[in-house]
Amino acid sequence: MKKTSSVNHAAVLEQRIADRTVVVGVIGLGYVGLPLAVEFASHGIRTIGIDVSADKVKSLRSGKNYIQDLDDAVVERVIRKDKKLTATTDFAELSECDVIYICVPTPFTPNKDPDISHIVDSARETAKVLRNGQLIILKSTTFPGTTTKYVQPILDATGKRCGTDYFLAFSPERIDPGNKTWTTKNTPVVVGGVTPTCTRLAVAINKGIITTVVPVSSPSVAEMEKLLENIFRSVNIALVNELAQLCDRIGVNIWEVVEAASTKPFGFMPFYPGPGIGGHCILIDPYYLSWMAREVDFVTNFITLAAEVNESMPFYVRSMIEREIARQPIALAKAKILLLGMAFKKDVDDLRHSPALKVAELLIEDGIKNVHYFDPYIPTVEVHGKKLASKKTLTADYVRSFDVVVITTDHSDFDIAMICKNSKVVIDTRNATKKIRTSRKNIVLLGEGA
Ligand SMILES: NC(=O)c1ccc[n+]([C@@H]2O[C@H](COP(=O)([O-])OP(=O)(O)OC[C@H]3O[C@@H](n4cnc5c(N)ncnc54)[C@H](O)[C@@H]3O)[C@@H](O)[C@H]2O)c1
Incomplete structure (x- = not known):
């Protein structure tokens, strides 16, 4: 035996x-x-x-x-x-x-x-x-x-x-x-x-x-709790992204609104708007859950809507940029745009699904040939198979050579005062200019209303 x-x-x-x-x-x-x-x-x-x-x-x-x-x-x-x-x-x-x-x-x-x-x-x-x-x-x-x-x-x-x-x-x-x-x-x-x-x-x-x-x-509880963590972020970011667009229409500063709401010591957690979401998690994970839900005839409307709002943000930023170009005596195709920060969030070197990358893609698809970037964390960026132009250091002369400068990622070591001083127009999608905005008229803030 x-x-x-x-x-x-x-x-x-x-x-x-x-x-x-x-x-x-x-x-x-x-x-x-x-x-x-x-x-x-x-x-x-x-x-x-x-x-x-x-x-x-x-x-x-x-x-x-x-x-x-x-x-x-x-x-x-x-x-x-x-x-x-x-x-x-x-x-x-x-x-x-x-x-x-x-x-x-x-x-x-x-x-x-x-x-x-x-x-x-x-x-x-x-x-x-x-x-x-x-x-x-x-x-x-x-x-x-x-x-x-x-x-x-x-x-x-x-x-x-x-x-x-x-x-x-x-x-x-x-x-x-x-x-x-x-x-x-x-x-x-x-x-x-x-x-x-x-x-x-x-x-x-x-x-x-x-x-x-x-x-x-069980493993399924652990799998689901991870998705809850990330979808919680996705949904709350979508909420402020939607409110940022509304605030743009009514001329109310969404950043100040979030800051004020954050003074409530219970029942509120601050989330901030931006040019969209990226990285390997928050953008992807809602789709993992909605795909699985379809198998059991369930539609995750709420979660899918949040993903939709977040993914519309690079398109919204594109329209902000093109409006600023339209305000200048320059043809769209000839405009020079500088995107500051390509990583999907501040102080990291991760470009995966970065909203800044999507913004660059959309501008190039619209026929704008001169899209440059600056990001000390990202040595090269390719859009549609071509390398985006960049420089190793961000000088005042370089900043001055652009029609619109966009803060897409607010890396801590950006010299915001120098950038704003030397730019024709700065579009700030991260509230990076908070400390100097009152002294400068050339700053357009997402969620403030121009
Ligand atoms: N990056 C984050 O912040 C983060 C946070 C939490 C969870 N996650 C999750 O963790 C997982 C990994 O993410 P990551 O950011 O480390 O990815 P990554 O791309 O940085 O690393 C994955 C590594 O796996 C290797 N690889 C791919 N296929 C392989 C295979 N068949 N066998 C062996 N190696 C293989 C790749 O070469 C790569 O080095 C993902 O599911 C992600 O959603 C990531």
């Missing part, structure tokens, strides 16, 4: 986590995965980072960091001196890992349907090496049901049983690039395992590097 194994795989893994002999694998070494891998390695835990990008792996192997929020010296130390973090493109190395985090992108298709192919690929690679006692934690933001309906079946097909042979959980990422106060360590994380044992193990491994870990009853 065939002997069944009586090994308690959960207890073995728990012990390895407790005595720090656990080996952690991180699939996807981007904004989420690399800080996580470095955090484990900094805690003395052997960590293997896996990425499909040979360039990223090459960079890490030579000790070079490419994520702005990470300290270069720490990355170099854990890789070259401590030798706790290794990087590879070879998925076979996953077999050495006791815990595997999946931190791959979750983009949408051109039609804005979810594209979870990177998650599925990662699950397939994991299945190839799956062994007893491994814990897999999905961190990529996705719709409820991804862990149990898409990842688990791939792993179960190996014949191993979830909850006894291997363990599976979802634990969303909350990293806020550029935020120096809330870091990987002090930002609480939520964890939902497929079984209570999966949750217990996922809590244990996270506790090794994160102060507060919050268990929930």
